Every structure is written in structure tokens, then in C-alpha cells.
Amino acid sequence: MAKQRDSQSFKEQIAAWPLWVRLVLLAALVGVSVLLSKWLILLLLIALGLWPLTLLLGLGVLALISTRRGGWTWMRAWLTARLGQLLVPALSVLSALIIGGLVIMFTDQAVYQAMGEGHIGRALGLAFSNVARAYAALYQGALGDPFSIISAIFRAIGGEGLRPITVAVRGPSGSLVQSVPYIFAGLAVALGFRSGLFNIGAEGQIGVGWLMAVIVGFSFTGLPAVIHLPLAILVGAIAGGLWAAIAGVLKAKTGAHEVITTIMLNYISFRMSEWLLCGPLEHVQGTCRTQEIAASAYLPEFLDHPVTIHWGFVLALAAAAATAWFLFKTTWGFELRTVGANPNAARYGGMGVAKNYIFAMFLSGCLAGLAGVSQGLGITRNIALGFSAGYGFDSIALALLGKSNPVGVVGASILFGVLRAGAARMQSLAGVPTEIVQIVQSLVIIFIAAPAIIRAIYRFRAERAEAEQAVFLRGWGS
Numbered sequence: 001m002a003k004q005r006d007s008q009s010f011k012e013q014i015a016a017w018p019l020w021v022r023l024v025l026l027a028a029l030v031g032v033s034v035l036l037s038k039w040l041i042l043l044l045l046i047a048l049g050l051w052p053l054t055l056l057l058g059l060g061v062l063a064l065i066s067t068r069r070g071g072w073t074w075m076r077a078w079l080t081a082r083l084g085q086l087l088v089p090a091l092s093v094l095s096a097l098i099i100g101g102l103v104i105m106f107t108d109q110a111v112y113q114a115m116g117e118g119h120i121g122r123a124l125g126l127a128f129s130n131v132a133r134a135y136a137a138l139y140q141g142a143l144g145d146p147f148s149i150i151s152a153i154f155r156a157i158g159g160e161g162l163r164p165i166t167v168a169v170r171g172p173s174g175s176l177v178q179s180v181p182y183i184f185a186g187l188a189v190a191l192g193f194r195s196g197l198f199n200i201g202a203e204g205q206i207g208v209g210w211l212m213a214v215i216v217g218f219s220f221t222g223l224p225a226v227i228h229l230p231l232a233i234l235v236g237a238i239a240g241g242l243w244a245a246i247a248g249v250l251k252a253k254t255g256a257h258e259v260i261t262t263i264m265l266n267y268i269s270f271r272m273s274e275w276l277l278c279g280p281l282e283h284v285q286g287t288c289r290t291q292e293i294a295a296s297a298y299l300p301e302f303l304d305h306p307v308t309i310h311w312g313f314v315l316a317l318a319a320a321a322a323t324a325w326f327l328f329k330t331t332w333g334f335e336l337r338t339v340g341a342n343p344n345a346a347r348y349g350g351m352g353v354a355k356n357y358i359f360a361m362f363l364s365g366c367l368a369g370l371a372g373v374s375q376g377l378g379i380t381r382n383i384a385l386g387f388s389a390g391y392g393f394d395s396i397a398l399a400l401l402g403k404s405n406p407v408g409v410v411g412a413s414i415l416f417g418v419l420r421a422g423a424a425r426m427q428s429l430a431g432v433p434t435e436i437v438q439i440v441q442s443l444v445i446i447f448i449a450a451p452a453i454i455r456a457i458y459r460f461r462a463e464r465a466e467a468e469q470a471v472f473l474r475g476w477g478s
Contacts (some may be wrong), residue, residue: 044433141425144171179417186398196340203392208368217293240369248361252354
């Protein structure tokens with residue numbers, strides 16, 4: 001209890017400092033983080049690749065803290081309060097992987113042939129071998145080989161430099177890179193859910209943001225990177241926001257449902273992009289692709305090849321923190337959540353429902369546009385026909401899986417990034433099609449959307465799950 005009072009008094013002391021002092025300290029902290037960003041990212045990739053050891057280390061640190069906070073009782077209460085809500089998602093992922101394994105087992109022609117010849121034992125052995133090989137390839141493609149990472153660390157200590165480590169952590173790097181557009185798009189849909197809006201048009205908003213960021217990237221030459229890169233990011237975000245705001249205006253002024261309007265805007269953005277990329281913006285005839293952006297508009301990478309993680313990941317985490325702060329710490333965020341929960345009560349309380357609809361769709365579109373910006377400036381450095389990769393449609397699942405909470409969305413996005421990064425290696429090494437990963441993702445969403453299935457399978461009480469705050473849409477005609 002005394003420790004809690006000391007912690008609270010320390011926070012109060014910081015809050016009592018002048019604003020300029022807190023800003024200077026924040027700027028200094030950001031500056032130090034930028035200077036050490038290369039090493040911080042490298043540590044993050046190693047921690048992700050060696051996640052069992054990282055988890056044990058974290059539990060050890062927590063156990064040491066608990067010795068001064070009340071022992072096992074405090075530690076159990078701390079873990080329950082923060083991890084209790086992860087039970088259903090964790091069991092959903094486990095169940096989806098099990099069912100995905102069954103699909104792998106019983107869709108192999110060699111297994112059927114062995115069973116037809118009466119070799120049941122050989123058929124089962126082959127089936128389990130296929131599952132083990134597929135999931136091992138998925139794991140290594142997404143998180144790397146733990147033994148290779150440990151060996152690379154010792155080789156680096158022995159004087160071989162960082163090259164062995166960067167090769168070993170290529171898997172975790174790819175997973176985080178894949179998670180970047182997922183984070184932005186998931187935040188976009190989650191913010192819409194919190195505002196009572198179903199933004200199903202994130203895919204089109206991603207395309208618009210991607211297109212405009214690339215146009216700024218190659219149109220302005222000679223600008224320094226400190227101007228060119230922020231300009232491209234800002235234009236891409238605003239373009240996505242303005243595109244989404246069209247649906248917000250239609251909702252506010254005419255009552256048109258945002259599901260219909262955002263779906264139609266998706267197709268408009270696809271066809272508009274097709275005309276531009278195969279026409280006015282086509283750089284080489286027959287390619288339906290723009291020219292490369294200038295180097296000053298690149299989202300810089302932290303480490304050398306083959307590590308491809310770039311500053312878009314930091315931008316995505318910053319967007320998640322800003323979204324959480326906006327929704328739960330500001331008056332505007334409170335208004336958006338109030339309108340989302342009950343527009344009639346919000347209207348009675350003097351809040352502008354129509355204004356908040358437009359504002360929410362604009363902010364949601366800005367976040368989705370940043371997903372396209374991260375791809376255009378950080379990965380492809382141009383935009384070509386067929387750029388749509390399904391991030392916008394997957395973002396609906398991410399918002400549901402993360403319960404429309406920015407922290408949950410980040411966790412769900414990293415999970416989907418892991419699955420997406422490992423799918424290619426699973427197909428190349430194990431010969432298992434990447435569609436298996438899509439089956440796993442779909443099953444995760446089914447179990448999350450119907451948690452009663454998980455509770456019935458694993459036979460645990462629903463008290464905590466039912467007590468969780470959920471975000472529901474009000475219905476089609478609302």
C-alpha cells in the first residue's frame with residue numbers, strides 16, 4: 001500500500017511540473033530513442049525471435065517486483081487483471097491451429113493413398129509429419145529459428161559483426177513489416193466501431209492514401225527528406241481521410257448507411273486507380289505502374305538487408321498510442337464514443353451527431369490512408385495495378401479480435417503479420433498452400449465472434465468474458 005502511495009505521489013509530482021519542463025523531457029527521451037533506434041529495434045527482433053526466453057525473463061522481473069508489492073498474491077492479481085481477457089483469444093488461436101492442422105492432415109493425396117492401401121499407421125504418421133513440417137516452416141518463416149538466433153548472437157560477440165544477427169532475425173522483421181498496414185487499417189475500423197460506424201471501405205482508403213503518397217513522392221524532386229517525407233505522409237493520410245469523409249457526409253446529410261457507401265467507394269477507388277495507373281500515371285507503357293518515388297520520400301529502414309523493418313512500424317505504434325489517447329483522454333474522443341454508444345442520448349446532451357459522424361469517418365480514413373502510405377513509401381516505392389492486398393478487409397477482423405481497443409488491435413495485427421509472413425515459407429518448404437493460413441485466420445474470427453463455442457469446448461465459466469467491455473454496432477437501420 002505504501003508503494004502504491006509512493007508511486008501515486010511520484011506521478012503527482014511529475015504532473016505538477018511546468019508544461020515546458022515535461023515537453024523538454026519528452027523531447028529528450030524521443031531524441032535518445034531515435035539515436036538508439038537501431039539497437040532498440042535489433043533487441044526487439046531478438047526478443048520476438050526468442051519469445052519463450054523473453055516471456056520467462058519478463059515473469060522473472062515481475063516476480064522480483066512482486067517481492068516488494070505483496071508476493072504471489074499481488075503477482076497473480078496483476079496477471080489476472082491484465083491477461084484474463086486474453087483467454088478467449090488465445091484459445092481461439094489454438095483451436096484454429098488445431099483445425100488447420102486437421103485440414104492439412106486430410107487434404108494430402110499421399111495420406112489417402114496410404115489409407116486406401118490399408119496402411120492406416122503409415123497414413124497417420126504421414127499426416128502428422130505433414131502438420132509438423134508445415135507448422136515448423138510457418139514458425140521459422142515468421143519468427144526465425146531460435147537456435148540460429150542464439151548462434152548468431154555468439155558469433156557477433158566473437159567479432160563477426162551484426163551480419164549474422166540480421167540474417168537470423170529476418171523472420172521477425174518480416175512479421176513486423178507485415179503487421180504495419182494491419183495496425184493502421186485495424187485502428188481505422190476500430191475507431192469507426194467506437195463511433196458507431198462500420199467503415200468497410202478501408203481497402204479503398206488504403207489505395208487512395210497509397211496513390212497520393214506515391215504521387216507526392218515522385219512529383220517533388222530536390223526537396224530535403226525532412227520536408228519531402230512528412231509531406232508525402234501527410235498528403236496520403238489526408239487523402240484517405242477525405243475519401244472516407246464522403247461516406248460520413250452522406251451518412252450525416254442523407255442517412256445513407258456507411259456500409260453501402262464505403263463498399264461502393266471501394267470500387268470507385270479501384271477503377272479510378274486502374275485508369276490512372278494504366279493511363280496518365282503510367283511510367284513505362286504496358287506496365288500499369290508509376291515511376292519510383294524520390295529517395296528523399298523513402299521511409300528509412302533501421303538495419304541493412306535482409307532486415308526490412310522501416311520507420312513505418314514506429315509510426316504505426318505512435319498512431320495506436322495517439323488513437324488510444326484521443327479516444328479515452330480527450331473531449332472529442334468522449335463525444336465520438338458517446339455518439340457511437342447512443343446517438344439519441346448524445347443529441348439530447350447537446351452533441352452534434354452529424355458532425356461527429358463526418359469527423360469519425362475522416363479520422364478513420366486518415367488511419368487507413370497511412371496503411372497505404374507505409375506500403376508505398378516503405379516497401380514498394382511505387383504503386384502498380386493490383387496493389388490491393390486485402391489489408392482493408394482483414395482490418396474488420398482485427399478490430400473485432402482486438403475488441404476495438406488500440407492495444408488489442410496492435411496485438412491482433414502482429415498475430416496476423418506473423419501468420420502472413422510465415423505463409424510463404426510454409427508453402428515453399430512444406431508444400432502447403434497459403435490458403436491454410438487464411439483458414440486459420442477465418443476460424444480465429446469465428447471463435448472470437450462466438451466465444452460461447454470456446455467456452456463450451458474448454459468448459460470454463462463466462463463471468464470474466466461476459467464482463468468484458470464489447471463494442472457493438474447498433475443495427476442496419478440505425
